[in-house]
Amino acid sequence: MKSARASLWPIVALLSVCIGALAQDPAPTEGTPTPSSTVRPTLPVSKTWPLASAPTFPDQPRDSIDSPSFPDPEYVKLLDYTLAFYEAQRSGKLPADQRVTWRRDSAMDDGKDVGLDLSGGYYDAGDYLKFIFPLTFSLSETCWGGLEFFEGYQLANETLYLDRMVRWGMDWLIKAHPNNNTLYVQVGLSEVDNNYWGPDTSIPLPRPSFQVNNTHPGTDVMADAAAAFASCAMLYRDKLNDATYASTLQSHADALFRLAETAMPQQVYQTVVPAASCCYASSGFVDELAWGAAWMYKLTKDPSYATRASRYIDQLNAPSVQLNPITWDDKTGLVYILMAGATAGTADNHAKWQGLSEQFADMTRHAPKPCSFTKGGLYYCNGNSGDDSAVVAANAAFALHLLANQMANSEGSGSGSGSGSTQEKIDDYRSFALGQINYLLGDNPLKTPYIVGVHPNSPINPHSAPASGGDSADTIDTFPEKETYTIYGALVALDYNAPFNGLMAYQVMSSAVSPPYVVIPAGRPDLPPILNGMEVWQIILIVIGSIFVAIAIGAVICYRKRHQIRAWAASRKQNKYERTTAAAGYGNAMKPVRAGAGHGTGGEPTNRNNNQDHVVNNLAVPPPPPLRNQQNRPVPPPPLPPREEPMLLQDAHRA
Ligand SMILES: *[C@@H]1O[C@H](CO)[C@@H](O)[C@H](O)[C@H]1NC(C)=O
Ligand SMILES: *[C@@H]1O[C@H](CO)[C@@H](O)[C@H](O)[C@H]1NC(C)=O
Ligand SMILES: *[C@@H]1O[C@H](CO)[C@@H](O)[C@H](O)[C@H]1NC(C)=O
Numbered sequence: 001m002k003s004a005r006a007s008l009w010p011i012v013a014l015l016s017v018c019i020g021a022l023a024q025d026p027a028p029t030e031g032t033p034t035p036s037s038t039v040r041p042t043l044p045v046s047k048t049w050p051l052a053s054a055p056t057f058p059d060q061p062r063d064s065i066d067s068p069s070f071p072d073p074e075y076v077k078l079l080d081y082t083l084a085f086y087e088a089q090r091s092g093k094l095p096a097d098q099r100v101t102w103r104r105d106s107a108m109d110d111g112k113d114v115g116l117d118l119s120g121g122y123y124d125a126g127d128y129l130k131f132i133f134p135l136t137f138s139l140s141e142t143c144w145g146g147l148e149f150f151e152g153y154q155l156a157n158e159t160l161y162l163d164r165m166v167r168w169g170m171d172w173l174i175k176a177h178p179n180n181n182t183l184y185v186q187v188g189l190s191e192v193d194n195n196y197w198g199p200d201t202s203i204p205l206p207r208p209s210f211q212v213n214n215t216h217p218g219t220d221v222m223a224d225a226a227a228a229f230a231s232c233a234m235l236y237r238d239k240l241n242d243a244t245y246a247s248t249l250q251s252h253a254d255a256l257f258r259l260a261e262t263a264m265p266q267q268v269y270q271t272v273v274p275a276a277s278c279c280y281a282s283s284g285f286v287d288e289l290a291w292g293a294a295w296m297y298k299l300t301k302d303p304s305y306a307t308r309a310s311r312y313i314d315q316l317n318a319p320s321v322q323l324n325p326i327t328w329d330d331k332t333g334l335v336y337i338l339m340a341g342a343t344a345g346t347a348d349n350h351a352k353w354q355g356l357s358e359q360f361a362d363m364t365r366h367a368p369k370p371c372s373f374t375k376g377g378l379y380y381c382n383g384n385s386g387d388d389s390a391v392v393a394a395n396a397a398f399a400l401h402l403l404a405n406q407m408a409n410s411e412g413s414g415s416g417s418g419s420g421s422t423q424e425k426i427d428d429y430r431s432f433a434l435g436q437i438n439y440l441l442g443d444n445p446l447k448t449p450y451i452v453g454v455h456p457n458s459p460i461n462p463h464s465a466p467a468s469g470g471d472s473a474d475t476i477d478t479f480p481e482k483e484t485y486t487i488y489g490a491l492v493a494l495d496y497n498a499p500f501n502g503l504m505a506y507q508v509m510s511s512a513v514s515p516p517y518v519v520i521p522a523g524r525p526d527l528p529p530i531l532n533g534m535e536v537w538q539i540i541l542i543v544i545g546s547i548f549v550a551i552a553i554g555a556v557i558c559y560r561k562r563h564q565i566r567a568w569a570a571s572r573k574q575n576k577y578e579r580t581t582a583a584a585g586y587g588n589a590m591k592p593v594r595a596g597a598g599h600g601t602g603g604e605p606t607n608r609n610n611n612q613d614h615v616v617n618n619l620a621v622p623p624p625p626p627l628r629n630q631q632n633r634p635v636p637p638p639p640l641p642p643r644e645e646p647m648l649l650q651d652a653h654r655a
Helices: 002-023 073-088 132-148 150-155 159-176 219-238 243-262 274-278 286-300 303-316 332-342 350-366 385-409 422-440 494-510 536-560 562-583 610-619
Strands: 182-187 209-213 371-373 379-381
Touching: 073 150, 073 159, 073 494, 132 150, 132 159, 132 182, 132 219, 132 385, 132 494, 150 159, 150 494, 159 182, 159 219, 159 243, 182 219, 182 274, 219 243, 219 286, 243 286, 286 303, 286 332, 303 332, 332 350, 332 385, 350 385, 350 422, 379 385, 385 422, 385 494, 422 494, 536 562
Parallel strands: none
Antiparallel strands: 182 209, 371 379
16 A cells, blocks of 8 residues: 555656646846936926827837936826826716816716715726725825825926825715714625626616714724825825815824724624625725724824734734735735834834835745746736736835835835845845836736837727727627727726826836837737646646556556456456356356445455555545536536736726
């Protein structure tokens, strides 16, 4: 028995190595060195907003990516576009200066079902639903990027649009927080809205409004909304010079954070609002409590918030430190970095936060499982990147840029832990971030900038019902062939573009070169065939490996059952002999004896060994039966793991 097992191990090991090799992505390409940012003239920037016109990409790409001027006009354009994307997402009554003119007033009656005006705000993605959870995170990221990279917004003459983008969201959040005990978290129903694919003029009803409150808390959304109010209060107070608005926002932040901490039981919000489970179910509320406390601390400098942030993070990190990728659902990594910056020069345990931040950044930089780098160098985390590849990479880049900036701005703030000087770490984080930005802007195997409207290779059919010009969910992928409107600047969800806002502001202020796409000619290159994420040689390897394993298992089974097989062969002979003799009139025909058939009642084999059977069966686990639906018909197997080089923003509509 032992030897049978042992003889299989090399084969099993070989197969594991093959499978492991498939899961293992090659190391990332080294990021371009951080461009020097010595020249900082505050030049006036002339920019043209294309409105409904064609992309402004020149027919002949430039042959160099050295920027013709500073700031680079393409980065200025990208910052302008990514903010304009939010105008395309506006809900409610549109203002006279709306630049995205193909949008119209819509969903004006939101909130009437609860006697409130909840019109306005932003549609979440390519549909017409309003969700607070991704919105508040998007606003926090945007306001943080505004605070940290404000110079980029100034250089690009985009501070006005930053203000408008944030204010449009905040004005609605104020409506959604009508009193200190109540927060509206969703308007619309996915099962109604997602059956509709058409213009903003006939959005289907009903559009119910859902709330959490002091008796039915949603601890995560409350704390996350507090973080949005606090971060944006700080932006208005310190950068956009609107103290009145800042203090309004701060009082909402106060009330919401208190509600999150005191309303019991503390719980995830979909417990109270199951309708949100479709789309933005929260996996826990402690990271949001830490995130809210961290922003309250940064805004107020009240050390009690630092203590609370620390306590929540310790709770989250018990028994070991969590270094998950940053998403709308997980802000832990950002809490470390936010607190490291906010505690610099205070007595509020800066060393702890700086240490955690660098640990997080070093992990991100080296992408251990479940993360890795694709062949083209994209930071990719299984479990998160499948649907949202661009934003996982953009959030990571945003976080590392923030940390590098903080470390560069405050001398000697590095923890001194681990290998490498502070300056080396700063350079390393920046080179990671720039590598991700460049990937998203065209430096990838498909030579595709994943931003709509900046290049002929940009996605032309992003998932957006209003932009599509389509009118039926049945023809979502086919009609019209090319979307009617170009949704400039889109990565196509509020939270996808949010880190991109800050990143483009950073590029405006720091980049001496143009984005990679300026030298990419129109047309995507042909890539070697990719079959469900695997290349042909990998599939061949798997097939050969499987045949080898099947033969080996067969051989082992035969060897283990050699006595039974012999007995079976012998019994066949015997049967033949008996049939012959019966036919010849020597007694009754006997029931055939099936030797070695195992659990049957007829004919026990003489030398059957249960123990052996058991071992062999364990090694040769049969494949599970095909899945069956209710009509008991086989259904297709579940999809294979994500492909190696994901399409970040599919040209086909996603249903
Ligand atoms: C900056 O933007 C504002 C508003 O779009 C515009 O009126 C102004 O001319 C711009 N200034 C420069 C220097 O481009
Ligand atoms: C509190 O929220 C729950 C769940 O949304 C709702 O059923 C309840 O009516 C709300 N309470 C008040 C006083 O509005
Ligand atoms: C609501 O919260 C704010 C901020 O904490 C506070 O100033 C105000 O007094 C509260 N309002 C009520 C009615 O409790």
